[in-house]
Each structure stands twice: as C-alpha cells, then as structure tokens.
Amino acid sequence: GDHNLVNLTVNQSGSLTLNSTAGNLQLDGVTLNNALAGSINLSGDVTLASTGGASTLNNAGSLTKSAGTGTASLGSLIALVNTGTVTADSGTLSVGGSYTQNGATASTVINTSDSLTTTTLTINDGSLTVTGTLNAALTNAGTATLSGTHNGNLTNSDTVTISGTLNGDLTNSATATLSGSQTGTVDNSGSLTLSSASITGNTTNQSAGTMSGTSTFTGNLTNAGTLNPGGTGTTATWAISGNFTQTASGTLN
Numbered sequence: 001g002d003h004n005l006v007n008l009t010v011n012q013s014g015s016l017t018l019n020s021t022a023g024n025l026q027l028d029g030v031t032l033n034n035a036l037a038g039s040i041n042l043s044g045d046v047t048l049a050s051t052g053g054a055s056t057l058n059n060a061g062s063l064t065k066s067a068g069t070g071t072a073s074l075g076s077l078i079a080l081v082n083t084g085t086v087t088a089d090s091g092t093l094s095v096g097g098s099y100t101q102n103g104a105t106a107s108t109v110i111n112t113s114d115s116l117t118t119t120t121l122t123i124n125d126g127s128l129t130v131t132g133t134l135n136a137a138l139t140n141a142g143t144a145t146l147s148g149t150h151n152g153n154l155t156n157s158d159t160v161t162i163s164g165t166l167n168g169d170l171t172n173s174a175t176a177t178l179s180g181s182q183t184g185t186v187d188n189s190g191s192l193t194l195s196s197a198s199i200t201g202n203t204t205n206q207s208a209g210t211m212s213g214t215s216t217f218t219g220n221l222t223n224a225g226t227l228n229p230g231g232t233g234t235t236a237t238w239a240i241s242g243n244f245t246q247t248a249s250g251t252l253n
Helices: none
Strands: 003-006 009-012 015-018 025-028 031-034 039-043 047-050 055-059 062-067 071-074 078-082 085-088 092-095 099-101 107-110 115-123 127-130 133-140 143-146 149-151 154-156 159-162 165-167 170-172 175-178 186-188 191-199 203-205 210-217 221-223 226-229 244-246
Touching: 055 062, 078 085, 085 092, 107 115, 115 127, 127 133, 133 143, 154 159, 170 175, 186 191, 203 210
Parallel strands: 003 025, 009 031, 015 039, 025 047, 031 055, 039 062, 047 071, 055 078, 062 085, 071 092, 078 099, 085 107, 092 115, 099 115, 107 127, 115 133, 127 143, 133 149, 133 154, 143 159, 149 165, 154 170, 159 175, 170 186, 175 191, 186 203, 191 210, 203 221, 210 226, 221 244
Antiparallel strands: none
16 A cells, blocks of 8 residues: 655665555655665656655665656655656656756666656756656756757756757757757857757857857747857858848857
8 A cells, every 4th residue: 555654854775666566655744865875766657646745855876767667756746856866767757846956976867768757857967868758848057968859948058969859949058069850949158069950940149159060940040159050170051941140249150
C-alpha cells in the first residue's frame, strides 16, 4: 500500500526503491534529503505524491526513473533541488513542482526514447544532456547538450549545443550552437554559431550579438549586431524567405 510521511525531515543515504509492489510515497510538509551516497530508484510507474503541505526533495545522490514505460511522477507541491544526478532512463519522469539544479558537478540526463516533463527546468550550474525528449521551459546557466527534442522555450546565459529539434523560442545571451531545427523565434545578444541550421520563426540579432555559419531562415531576419555568413575567413549563402532588415548599428561581413 501507500506510505505517508507528514511534517518530517528525512535523511536518506542508502538505497530507496519505489515500485508498484511497494506502493506510492505520500509527502506532506516533508524535506527529503537524498545524500551523496544515496539513491532513489523509481522502478516503475509510481508517484511521490504531495498530499497537503509543500515538500522538498534535495537530491545530492542519484534519482533515477529506471523501469516502466509509463510515467513516474513527483507531485505539484514537491520542489526538486538537484545537486547530484537525475536520470530519465525508462519512460517519463514528470516533476509537477519546480525543478532547480545547482552545483558544478550536478547533472540531468534524459536518455534516448525517454522523457522528462516539468513546467520550468532551471539549470543554474552543471550539465543537462538530452538525447530523448524534454518537455519544459528551460533556463540554462550551465552546459546543455540537446541532441533530442526540446518542447519549450529556451533561455541561455552560458553554453548550449542544439543538434536536435527545438520547438520553442531561443533567447541567447552567451554561447549557443545550432545545427538542428528550431521552430520558434530567435533573440540573440551573444554568440550564435549556425551549422546547416533551420530556423522557422523570426530572428533578431541584437547590437551585442554575433551570428555566423550556415542556416536557412523561413521568417524575417533583423540585424543590429554582426553577421558572418559562413564564419570567419569563409563565405556562405543564407537563404532568407522573409524580410532582411539591417539597422544602423548592424554589420554584414
């Protein structure tokens, strides 16, 4: 049957496995600390439910969705704070509350054919690797490698590499590389390198922005910064189906 924890702080440093036999875990006003040596294994389509008061899962060890082709869920009143490793390795891991990652060694991994679903994923540090599917608005201040599918807007202030599909808007103020396809708008004030990219929405390169490489643009392209088609020392043709507008501050090399 299900297990209920109410108004407790739980320090977990061993191995905690939840499966359909063990039942779901109900948290009400609970702080669950999974230590560096600890592991929480969601071995099936199970639920960490939030039944009343807000709860927090602090993961410094490992949290893994390891079995079941359906969904393992963390309830909407459970905040997930990851300083360890979170892995979606079988089916879908759904985080109903906030999801924040802190720490240079922290990582979130979404493997091929698997998915992570949450409203907002905030990567303050560490790494995010997506070969499967991410369904979330993503704010990245770490290192993100997206070779799968990302459904949601992406705001980047550190380093992101997109070789898969981004179904959402891209706002970049740091370093981004796009070699896949992107179906939303692009607002660039950092360095955006394009490699046979495909951008469907309108693109704005701000005065501090630099764009280089090769791409096709289905929407409009407005440049107030620097454009280097092909990159430094090379030339290329950008196919722009919409309008091209260059402001007084813009440079086309």
